[in-house]
Amino acid sequence: METSTTNKVAVSVVLPSYNELANIKEAIDRISATLGDQLLEIIIVDDDSPDETWKLVEELNHPKVQLIRRIHEKGLASALKTGVESAQGDVIVWLDCDLGIPPEEINNLVNQLDEYDVAIGSRFVSGGSDSRARWTTLFSHGFNIFARLLLGSQVRDYTSGFIAVKKEVLTRTTINPVGFGQYFIEFAYRCYKNGYRIIEIGYAYGDRKGGVSKSTDSVVTFFILGVSYIRKVLELKLRG
Template identity: 30%
Template sequence: MTQTHRTNGTLVVIPTYNERENLAEIAARVLRSTPDVDVLVVDDNSPDGTGALASALASGHDRMHVLHRAGKEGIGAAYRAGFAWGLERGYERFVEMDADGSHQPEQLRGILHALDGADVALGSRWVDGGSVQNWPLRRAVLSRGGSLYARIALGLPFRDITGGYRAFTAFALETIGYEKIVSQGYCFQIDMLWHAHTAGLRIAEVPITFIERVHGESKMSGGIVREAILRVGLWGIMGLPARLRGVTPLEYRPSTREHHVARV
């Protein structure tokens, strides 16, 4: 159960599956560059021993924690588990971060600063000041094309809709109903943002530099891409009548806070 009183702490949730080569460095960089955050590694029983390494790194460290899961269920399920773990312990802010080094911990402060005036902050590769490094043309085209497709299908105004470097307030996660978001991969990120936008949450985009991983293999697969294409297309068709009428397609969740969309 979510605690009524929160500590205003920030929890960086890092899902892992076979990231032993990357985890120690990325965890150290997070803890070093942002001293006022905690790290939660959510490991899906990695065969390469990532979970054991995470436990060793967290041993005796009061800012690093590990959540061991029974098996590989996908990034969406890992984030839901991490969010639930943090909400139960009173954290107020949550960060999604990849374990492979593609998200720069040194840029986390900028994302958290944007969250001072927003409910959701998106680390964006495709706004002014954002960039990608060491990506083949195919990956860049796929990413830009995926964001464009989702923008058109769902009527979203943001530039980087599929990015995975993000921050949410606890209020945002509860308003979105994160525990009901069952999509995976690209689609999980789109689904979370779509729910945040249609709920009227304040959303900011912050430029980031995305650097392709050096060690290990990407978890991106054809199945993940197909899921995103099919789900987004279906959501777009279902929500089109409501958008044409100017009606929010999701049920409005009332709160005492003023909601509007913000861009930085």
């Protein structure tokens, strides 16, 4: 399915946030510097962080930052869905705000949307890398091979969490608000099934700058997430 080209686009960036006090200001500054006058808004969806990330965002009073503070709702996928539904840009980008994904890579994705509908930042294509612990990287790579073979698409990083999407794509392909990273597996697969033009662009994934990871803070947590991701792939394969 083809959609219109981007040329000079207004970009909305969605950042889900939970206990990101150590990173949030730098994330805002680097995103603003990277996108310049193309930046329409940064939407920060904060799940009432105990470290008061939301309070710092309020104090910064950045003219292009919109804060959505959620008191009674939690979760990465639902936070992203909330932010994406609020976004007004021609192009919507989302990524973690822990700076493991360099904000400077955003333009590399946005610039692809003259020819494509969806641009995924990938650790597993040319130019991509992952500097986390080797066991983490090996598991991620193995899972993505499994997902690609089972689902039949050419997507190589189903667990990226870094993406630029034309707004009109989101009218047919929505975010499942349940769970953690399972939403991205399903979203990328639905984009493929709906016929959208997808490209993956390599980027170097690094360790978070500050704070504690929500997914790799222990082997047990990582294993539990891995099992849930495998279940999601099997579910998509069965449902089609």
